[in-house]
Amino acid sequence: MMRRAIAATAFLASCHAWAAGPAIVTDSEAATKAAAITRDYGLSKDKTECLLFDSADKGRYFLVRVRENHTEACGGEPGVSPVLFFLKIRKRDGYTVTTAYDSEHYRPLKPRHKD
Template sequence: MDTPTGPVTLLPSASSAPDAVSPATGGDEAVIRQVGAVIRRHQLTSLADTCLDYLVDNADGATVNVDVHEKHDTVCGGDPETSPRLFSFKLDRASGQLTTDALDLADGDFQPIQ
């Protein structure tokens, strides 16, 4: 997996993000809402929304990379010193196309998902 080279924002779960802008043209919160909705629609994890963290990298402006991690704390359980990556998403801002490696974790290939 590529390591983000630009500014990275760690955002809380999708359910706590405000409703403001569209994912393709807006800020990190809109992208997180879209990714969170796709995670639920496709049942990509059984973890509650509050037990997911999102690392957002939109340094190049054209593509937004989102790594979805397990949140470990007293509510979610797990070792608070770790935050395992579950899967990643990429949003192409020009086309609005969302891709993920969650559908093919073995090879890590990104595939379109809606």
């Protein structure tokens, strides 16, 4: 009976590890993941190249500030870069919450838009 319990526990632990996303280790990885999430989940109508992703290491997660990039190609007032929203990306598995939906509270990502 004890062997079954150990085997079941090992199986569940391996399934959990398999289901978790990859670890996010660097600021650069966090910014890249934030860009992909912003595009894939339709969090901004701007093209990815017209956005800036500023990441900060906060211990267990990265905080990514998403701003508009006002260049000649992207338009907008030069020298102004308004913040659109924030993403918190957990380091160990990439789990992400955002303020993109109401600009005040961090919420889990909604299901992806399908085109």
